[in-house]
Amino acid sequence: MCGITGWISFDRDLEQQRTQLDAMTQTMACRGPDAGGAWIERHAAFGHRRLSVIDLEGGAQPMVVPTDNGPVSITYSGEVYNFKELRAELVRRGHRFRTASDTEVVLNGYVEWGEALADRLNGIYAFAIWDSRVEKLVLIRDRMGVKPLYFYETEDGVMFGSEPKAILANPLAERAVDLAGLRELVSFTQTPGSSLWCGMREVVPGGIVIVDRAGLRERRYWTLPTRQHTDDLKTTIGNVRDLLEDIVNRQVVSDVPRCTLLSGGLDSSVITALAAAKLGESGEKVRSFDVDFVGRADDFVADELRGTTDAPYAREVAARAGTQHQSIVLDHASIADPDIRRKVITARDSPLSLGDMDTSLYLLFQAIRQHSTVALSGESADEVFGGYRWFHQPEVQAAKTFPWMAVFVSGAKAQVSDRFNPGITAALDLPTYIADQYSTAVGEVERAEGESDHEMTMRTMSHLHLTRFVRMLLERKDRISMAVGLEVRVPFCDHRLVEYVYNAPWSMKTFDGREKSLLRAATADLLPQSVLERTKAPYPATLDPQYTSALLQQSKELLTTDDPVFGLVDRSWLQDITQQDPSNMPLDVRNGMERVLDLSTWLDIYRPELRL
Template sequence: MSGIAGIHNRTETPVTAAELERLGATIAHRGPDDKGLFTGKQVGLIHYLLRIPSAVSVPQPLTSEDGAVTIVCDGRVFNHAELRAGLESRGHRFSTAGDVEVLVHLYEEQGEKFLDGVNGMYGLALWDDRNRKLILARDRIGVKPLYYADTGDSFIFGSEIKAVLADPSVRRRVNARAMSDFFGLSYVFDGETMFRDVMALPPGCICVVDGSGSPRVSTYWDMYFEPDHAWDEAETAARGLAILKNAVELEFADVDPIGIHLSGGIDSSFITSLAADIDRDRIIALSAGFREKEYDERNFALNAAEKAGVRYEEIEVYPEADTFLKTMLEVIRFVDEPTVSPGIHSFYILNEFTGRKVKVVLGGQGSNELLAGYNRYIMADMGDRFGRAVKRLNPVAAAGVVREMKGFFGPQPLKSLFLEAGKPSARRALRIASTFAPAEKMKLFSPAVVSELGGYSTEQRYIDGFINAPASTTIDRMMYLDMKNMMPNMLRILDRTCAAFGVEARTPFLDHHFVEFAASLSDDAVLKGTESKYILKKMGEGILRHDTIYRDKSGFAAPVTPWLQGHLRREANETLLSERALDRGYFNADNLKAFIERHERTGKGVWQVWMLLIFELWHRDFIDS
C-alpha cells in the first residue's frame, strides 16, 4: 500500500515541493516508511511507501532510463514476474526488483494500452514528459482509490479525497446529486463523490490530462455478462476453484506474516482454507465479535480457523455511549465520505487490531455481488418468476412463488409482489435496491436541496443504468450495477479503515479473472430457488465444513438496531435534532423530527437513522471545519 498525490499546472507554472507536501501530509498514514517527490516543469508527484515484511518494497517515484516516463503507484502488480520476463526478453532493462517498474516499461511499449495484460490492484499516476501529458489509472474493480479535481488552471489528484481538498483552490461544497444518491440507494454513483468539485476516477478507467482541454476519461475494462446456459456443474465448479486458487496464490505469495479477516462464513473461510494449503504457518486469522449474542459469530470463525489449522485471534466490539461519536468522527475522517455500512465502526476497530498483528490482510469481499449472495437478488428473482406466471396465466406457478416467498421472507413482501406483477423489472429492482423510498426522500429534503437538484433523479439514473447494463437478466443487471457503484463504495471503507493503521487489504474474489468467470455464469449457477452463491458452495464441498457452507450468515454486521435503540439512542437523537444540524437547511425540520419520532415509536427505519447520523457527523468534520 502507498499514498500518492500530485498537481498538473496547465499554465506551466512549476509545482513546488511545499505544494506537494501539503497534499501529501493528509495521506502520510498510507505509507509511513518512505517518501519521494518528483517535480517537473508543470507537474509534481509525491509518493508515500508502506514497507511489507518479506516483500520487495521499492521507493517511488520511478523513472525510465531516458527520463521520459515517471510513475507513482499505490498498489501491487500481482503478475509482475511474468510481465518482467516478457519485457526483458524484448530488451528492456530493469533498475529495481519491484513490481511497479514493469508499468513504466509496458507504457514505453504500449502507450495508453499498457494495462491490458496487468493483473493487480492499483491507483497510479504517470507523467509522459515527451508528450507532456499526465495519465491516471485505476484497477478494474476499484480496489485502490483515486480522486481528482479540475480547477481550470490546475489538475489535482490523490489517493484520498482529503489530499485533493488540501489544495486551497478546491472548494468544499456538498454535491446535491450525490446526497440524493446516498439517501436513495445507500451509495454514490460511480465517478462522483459527496463533494461537488471532487471526482472519483471510476474503476477500469484511465484519465488523460494534457494541454488540449478537459480531462479525457475512457474505459479500458468492463464487466460483460455472457452466461453459459449449458453449464456442467462439476466442470464449472472445478474451473472456478482453479481461478480462485490462483488469485489467492498471487495475493498471498510475497507476505509473511499475513492476516485474513475471518468471519466464519463461506467467503472468508474459503480464502483461509486456500491460503492454508499454501502455507498455514504464515497466517493469522482475525475476527471481531459482539456482546449481543444474536450478532456474534466468533465461534463459527474459530471453527473455520481450526479446520484450516491456522492461528486465530479475536476482539470484541462494543461502543461506549460516551466515546461512540468521537470514534465515529475518527472513522469518517479516514473514510472521507458518508457511508451507510453499519459495520464501519466494527471494521475500524477490527483493523486497528489487525494493524498490531500484520501489514497485509486478505478479505472475502466481492463474492456476494458476483454470485447473488444478497437476499435482494432472491427477491428480484421471485418477482420475475411471479410476473412471468401472471403474464402466462399460470396460477399454479404463481401460487408456488407466493408460497416460496412467504416461507423465506414472511408475509411482509407479498403486497409488493402483487402490486409490481405487471411492472418492468427495472422498477422492481429499483424498489428493492432503494433505502429511502423516492417520495419519502424528497419529503425529507428541504426545498433548497430539491431546487439544487434541478430535476436530477437518482431513481431514473438507476433505471437507465439497469436498462443499459451489458447483461440480459434482472439478477445480472442488478449485480452489474452493484459491482460498478456499490462495490467501489464498499472498497473505500475497506481501503481507508485498513490504511488508517498501516495495513494493505487484498481481495482474491475481486481478481478480474474470477470476476469474468462469475460473469459467465447463468442465473441458475448462482441462485437455485433460495440457495444463493450456489456454485461457490459446490466449489467448497470437500474443502470447508458443511455448516460453514450452508448456514445463514451475517458477516461482520454490527448490531446497530440494539445500539441505536439502546445505550446510543440519546446521543444519536440529540445529534440529529440539534440546532446545529437543523440549521444546515438540507432537510425539512418538521419532517425530519417526525421521521425520528416514528423510529423511536416503532423501531423501524434504523438504517435510515444511521445514514442521517453519519451524514451529520461527516458534515461536521469535512464541511464545517
C-alpha cells in the same frame, strides 16, 4: 498499497509549489505510514505515501526511469499480482531492474507498451504516470475499482489523488457540494465517475484519463463483457476452483505479515481455507480474525437478516484450516465514541457511513493492524455468485429499480427522505434521479445470443451489482482499512473470475436450488458441513441498547446547539426520535439518527459550501 497525489499545470512552474504538494501528500499519511516522497519538474508534481508490502527497501516512490528522450515517472498505489511474469517478459525485451518491486515493473511496462500496459495487469491498482517525452499525464485504475482515484480539472491542467482530501488540500479546488453531489450521496446508486464534490470526478473502474496540452480525455480499457458460456456444469465448477486457487496463491504473496478476515460465512471461509493451504506448504500458519461484541452471545436474537452469530462458525473453520484465530471483541462505548466517528468520516470524506457497522469495522481493522499489514477478505462474492437473498425473490427480480432499493425502500425512506427539510427533499427529487440512473445502468447490459428473458433479467441484476452496488462496499472497505494502514485484498474481485462467473447462466449458478451454488460446489471439500449449509448473514451490527442510548444522548446534546446540520435536517424529526425508548427503537430509525450525527461531524470537519 499507498496514497498518491499530484498536480499537472502547463502554465505554472510547479517547482515553486513544493509546499503545496507536501500539504496534498500529507493528507495521505494514513494510507502510507511507512514513508513519503515527492518528485517535481516544471509542469508536473507527484506526491506519494507508502505502505511497504513488497520489496520493503527498494520500492520507494515516486519512481523515475530515464529514457533517451526524457524521464518517465510514476506514483503508484496497489498490487499487481502478475508482476513476476511481466517482469520476466520485460527482461527478455531488454529492460533492466534495480528493485524487486511491482512499481518498477508497471513503470517499465508503460515505457514498453504505453497505455496498452493496462490490458496486461492483474491486480488492484491506481496510478499516475508523467511522460515528459510528450508532456502527458496518464491515470489508470483497476478494472473493478478496488483502489480509488479522483481528479479535478483546472484552467491549465489537473490535480489528482487517492482520496478527495488530497485534492481539497489545494486552494485551487472548490470545497463545495451541490444538489447533484448530494443526490449521489444519498441515492445509494454509486454512479461510475461521480463524486460528492463540485468539479471533482473519479477515474471510472477500468478507466484511463489522459491529460496533455490538448486537454483531458477519458476512455475505458475494460468493461464487464458478455460472452457465450459453453462449459458444462462439471467443467464450470472445476474452473471456478482452479481460478480461486490461482488467485489466492497470487494474493498471499507479501513481504509483511498477512491474515484473513474470517466471519465464518462461506465467502471468508473459502479464502481462509485456500490461504491456509497455500502458506501451509512452507510451514507458515495463517492468522485469522473475526469481530464480536461484548455480551452478544447472551443477548443475540435472530432476525430476518441474521439468523446466527459468526463466532462459532469462525472458530470451526479456523480449527479445520489450522489458523491462529482471534476474535476482536468490541464494547458499545468504543463503537459510539464520537472521536471514532470523526475518524471514520474523515477517512471516507463524506457523511455516507453505515453507522456502527463502519465504526466497528474501523476498530476491527485498527486491532488487526497491530498484528498484520495485509488482510484477505471475502468481500464481493455475493455480487459475483449471486448470494444476496433478493437475487432469489421474484418480486425483486420484477422490480424496475436497483434490486437493493426494492428491498430497503422503507429503510432508505426513513434514513433519507424523512431526514431532510421538506424544501431540500423536494429539490433533490430522488425518485426521478434514481429512475434515471437505473435506466442508464440497465442500458449498459449486453444480452447474450439466444438468452432467455429470465436469464437476461438475472444477467442485468448481476451487472447492476458488479458495476454499482459492489462499488459502495469496496470504497467503504478501502477507505476504512487504509485509514489505519491496513491493506485489504479482495480475491473475489479478480477480473478473470468475475468475467467467467458473470457469463455462467443463472440456472448453473443456482443448480442445487441455493444461492452461490457454484462457489459452494467448487470448495465443498475445504469447509465444515455447518458452514456449507449456513445461510448468508451480513456484517454484524450491535444490538446493545446502551449503544442506542449513547446515540440518543449525543443527539439531545446536538439539539441544544445551532449546528449547521439543521440547515439540512428537520430538527423536529430528530427531537421526536430522542423521545423514544432505546430498548424498543427500530433499527432503521436508529440508522437515521446515526446519519444525522455523521452529517454534523462531516460539516464540522470539511466546512463545505452548500450550493443547494
